[in-house]
Amino acid sequence: MKILNWYYKRPILIDYILSAFILGFMFLLNDLLDLNIINANTANDISLDIGAIGLTVSGFILTLVTILITFKSGEILSDNRLDNDSNPFKIFLSSPLYKKSINILKYGVLSLVIISISIFIIKLFSGNIYFKYTLSANIIGIVIISSTFIRCFYVLNIILKMQEFNPENE
Incomplete structure (x- = not known):
């Protein structure tokens, strides 16, 4: 749990550092084993898919943010006070968490949009860009999209568990 606490203090920075390490490892592995799995055309085709996936995932996260803000607005309008019988979700809405x-979630969306637009720009100029840059953008995009989605899904799962908790059943 300490690793998750450390990770959630600076998740975007850690995601980019992780993607840099993975990218370096993949290039080192490619140099050592002389792997040429992906050619330039395939890397360019994959770029469009990765960019589209990034924007789709950011839409999912924006929907989640909208739902949370709607719940928060409902709590403010109902003006119910917290007491010992309040469910964890209601306490969550009133807490710094x-x-x-x-x-x-917000910075995850921002990161995904930046990565997706960057990949689209690299694809746009792919005729003038060295193949390794396109491949690098694809690898970074996959790592950032995956880690952001997993992080946001984890947060959503915790929130859903709080909603399901009923103190009367305990």
Whole structure:
């Protein structure tokens, strides 16, 4: 759990550092084993797919943020006070964790949009760009999209568990 706490303090930075390590490892592995799995045309074709997936995942996360903000607005409008019988989800909406969760999701969307647009720009100029740059953008895109999706899914799962909790059943 300490690793997750450390990770969630700077998730975007850690995602980019992780993608740089994976990229370096893949290039080192390619040089050592002389692997030429992907050619230039395939890398360019994959770029469009990765960019589209990034934008799709960012749409999913934006929907999640909208739902959370709607729940928060409903709690503010109902003006119910917290007490010992309040469910964990209601406590979550009133705690600093709500703002932290929204920030994790918001910056995840920002990161995905930047990565997706960058990949589309690289694809646009792919005729003038060295093949390794296109491949690098694809690898970084896959790592960032995957880690952002997993992080946001984890946050969503925790929120759903809080919603399901009923103190009367305990």
